[in-house]
Amino acid sequence: MFLEIKDLSVKIENKNILKSLNLNINKGEVHAIMGPNGSGKSTLANVLAGKEDYEILNGRINFKDNDLFDLNIEERAQEGMFLAFQYPVEIPGVNITPFLHSAINSKRKRMNEEEIDNLSFAKLLKSKASDLGINIDMLKRSVNTGFSGGEKKRYEILQMSILNPDLAILDETDSGLDIDALKIVTDGVNKLKTKDNSFLIITHYQKLLDYIKPDYVHVMVNGSIVKSGGSEIAAEIEKDGFQKFQ
Amino acid sequence: MNIQDNYLKNKKNIFFSENKDIQIHREKLINIFENDRFDKKNNESLRNINLKNFIDFKYKYLIPEETAVINNNQENSYSIVSVNGQCSSFKDDKIEITKIQDEDYDDFSKNNTIENNDHFVNLNSLFLNSGFKIVIKKNNDIKIKISNIITDDNLTIFQKNNYICEEGSSLNLIEEYENKNNSTSNILKVIKLEKNSQLNHFLIQDNSPDHNLIITTHSSCKKDSAYTQKVYNFSEGYVRNFHYSELIEANSEADLQGIFFLKNHNISNNKTFVRHLAEDCKSNQVYKGILNDRSKATYFSNTYVDQKAQKTEGYQLSKGILLSDNASYFSKPELKIYADDVKCSHGSTIGPIDENAIFYLRSRGMSKIAATKILISSFINEELSSIDNEQMAEIIQKKLVRYLSKVK
Numbered sequence: 001m002f003l004e005i006k007d008l009s010v011k012i013e014n015k016n017i018l019k020s021l022n023l024n025i026n027k028g029e030v031h032a033i034m035g036p037n038g039s040g041k042s043t044l045a046n047v048l049a050g051k052e053d054y055e056i057l058n059g060r061i062n063f064k065d066n067d068l069f070d071l072n073i074e075e076r077a078q079e080g081m082f083l084a085f086q087y088p089v090e091i092p093g094v095n096i097t098p099f100l101h102s103a104i105n106s107k108r109k110r111m112n113e114e115e116i117d118n119l120s121f122a123k124l125l126k127s128k129a130s131d132l133g134i135n136i137d138m139l140k141r142s143v144n145t146g147f148s149g150g151e152k153k154r155y156e157i158l159q160m161s162i163l164n165p166d167l168a169i170l171d172e173t174d175s176g177l178d179i180d181a182l183k184i185v186t187d188g189v190n191k192l193k194t195k196d197n198s199f200l201i202i203t204h205y206q207k208l209l210d211y212i213k214p215d216y217v218h219v220m221v222n223g224s225i226v227k228s229g230g231s232e233i234a235a236e237i238e239k240d241g242f243q244k245f246q
Numbered sequence: 247m248n249i250q251d252n253y254l255k256n257k258k259n260i261f262f263s264e265n266k267d268i269q270i271h272r273e274k275l276i277n278i279f280e281n282d283r284f285d286k287k288n289n290e291s292l293r294n295i296n297l298k299n300f301i302d303f304k305y306k307y308l309i310p311e312e313t314a315v316i317n318n319n320q321e322n323s324y325s326i327v328s329v330n331g332q333c334s335s336f337k338d339d340k341i342e343i344t345k346i347q348d349e350d351y352d353d354f355s356k357n358n359t360i361e362n363n364d365h366f367v368n369l370n371s372l373f374l375n376s377g378f379k380i381v382i383k384k385n386n387d388i389k390i391k392i393s394n395i396i397t398d399d400n401l402t403i404f405q406k407n408n409y410i411c412e413e414g415s416s417l418n419l420i421e422e423y424e425n426k427n428n429s430t431s432n433i434l435k436v437i438k439l440e441k442n443s444q445l446n447h448f449l450i451q452d453n454s455p456d457h458n459l460i461i462t463t464h465s466s467c468k469k470d471s472a473y474t475q476k477v478y479n480f481s482e483g484y485v486r487n488f489h490y491s492e493l494i495e496a497n498s499e500a501d502l503q504g505i506f507f508l509k510n511h512n513i514s515n516n517k518t519f520v521r522h523l524a525e526d527c528k529s530n531q532v533y534k535g536i537l538n539d540r541s542k543a544t545y546f547s548n549t550y551v552d553q554k555a556q557k558t559e560g561y562q563l564s565k566g567i568l569l570s571d572n573a574s575y576f577s578k579p580e581l582k583i584y585a586d587d588v589k590c591s592h593g594s595t596i597g598p599i600d601e602n603a604i605f606y607l608r609s610r611g612m613s614k615i616a617a618t619k620i621l622i623s624s625f626i627n628e629e630l631s632s633i634d635n636e637q638m639a640e641i642i643q644k645k646l647v648r649y650l651s652k653v654k
Contacts, residue, residue, distance in 0.1 A: 073608035093624025
């Protein structure tokens with residue numbers, strides 16, 4: 001099993017958010033989690049990425065034969081986990097290019113791979129940016145600073161394509177995107193899909209799943225997965241909403 | 247030993263002791279000390295400091311005369327090594343350096359608009375034992391680098407400098423304070439910018455824990471002149487930066503900026519004060535601090551706009567990052583506006599490093615320590631990238647790397 005979440009319960013500030021959640025993802029699979037506001041979808045994404053604000057009450061998570069709780073935030077990233085943020089953080093003064101260069105090399109170092117030099121990295125970045133329709137001038141700017149909502153999401157996908165993760169978690173990547181931007185972003189994701197990597201896509205709407213075809217769709221309500229199945233569930237939600245699952 | 251006893255004991259060695267007017271002024275200062283009794287509660291200049299270190303100062307009068315070195319290797323560029331607050335006399339057709347004179351003291355004390363309760367300025371006037379004056383002659387464009395060296399332990403330097411930029415002149419002045427002695431420097435700089443002159447003043451402070459540096463500048467700007475001051479405080483000893491500017495004629499500007507990097511039990515007290523006394527003047531006061539361990543800082547900023555000073559633009563900003571729960575930074579911005587056509591603002595934000603930003607960077611594979619360092623660098627990125635002097639940018643960068651190497 002690539003990612004195995006077993007009986008996971010999590011709380012924050014005395015509020016139980018995830019309740020005995022189970023989820024298994026195999027290599028090469030695309031899973032979508034849909035659910036109403038406040039159902040715990042982003043909490044799950046943050047817990048997987050290692051955010052330290054949450055208290056793990058119960059359960060375990062295995063990722064690539066590691067106990068995930070033994071790895072800190074950066075070790076999870078270096079092991080191949082990537083979270084595309086719902087609200088990417090603006091970091092004025094931190095230039096995109098050296099930041100990403102340092103990020104890719106930290107992963108290579110952990111994998112005992114040779115670090116990528118400046119020139120090769122610049123070429124790689126330029127080519128990936130061009131694929132995503134990102135203007136080269138944007139790469140001279142500070143991380144997410146002054147970016148529009150669409151630019152921020154596109155930049156998340158650029159980082160993902162550079163870091164080439166084994167498991168990518170997309171937390172409401174479709175929110176705030178117009179239809180053209182949504183197409184560019186989803187094209188970027190589809191280009192990255194291989195039989196060796198997996199995706200966990202968190203969304204409210206079926207629209208995103210028209211562009212990225214999931215193998216499995218899960219409905220999450222009140223901190224637990226209440227139904228799992230194929231794309232037909234997404235269509236059902238689109239038609240009837242989440243009411244009947246609650 | 248109290249202040250009066252100390253004064254009487256050393257009187258013969260203090261500059262201008264023979265001058266009657268100055269004597270009268272000094273007696274008044276002694277009275278201020280006697281009456282105030284260093285009321286820490288109501289005096290900004292005394293916050294966070296151990297008064298004992300400054301009242302029982304080691305007044306050892308060992309200042310050698312005329313030992314400074316002045317080099318003029320490149321055209322319009324001078325390098326000065328000031329020893330124990332002293333500098334040799336020098337004169338050419340562009341600059342003139344002389345020992346401080348009675349009239350320089352008198353000129354300042356009569357026109358002193360610095361509040362009377364700044365005890366460190368008063369101590370400087372009372373115990374003056376060194377100093378020099380630099381005049382940049384009309385229409386010259388000059389670069390000067392001054393290395394301020396203290397040669398001995400247990401020395402207290404009370405130094406007064408006068409810098410005068412004559413009409414149409416331009417001065418790029420870098421001053422370095424890097425001392426490892428167990429000594430105290432109390433320095434007052436009186437800076438005058440005549441019409442259409444410009445002074446870019448950089449102060450690099452990097453003293454060891456045993457060295458106390460109290461530095462006060464008082465600049466005044468005439469028509470169309472501009473004073474820019476940038477302070478970089480990497481000192482491990484106590485540093486007080488109090489900087490006052492007066493915009494006395496129209497269309498003049500003052501820009502007072504500072505960054506301080508504190509750790510361990512270090513303390514830094516900072517103050518900037520700009521008085522707008524004429525029309526169409528601009529000012530900017532920006533201080534940023536990074537505080538680790540149990541360090542403490544204060545920053546008082548103040549913009550005063552006289553009723554004559556219409557069309558004033560005055561901005562203040564204070565920002566701080568606390569790297570430890572035990573560090574503290576007290577900031578108090580003030581505006582006093584008596585004119586109606588002005589644009590003024592002030593702001594202050596102090597807090598720990600942004601945990602969301604740390605999480606974001608770590609989620610890309612960067613270690614916590616690397617993420618913290620990159621965020622500290624980004625906090626002062628604007629100030630560092632605006633240094634247009636390559637050599638200075640390199641010096642500051644090296645000191646920043648040294649500071650960051652201790653951040654855990």
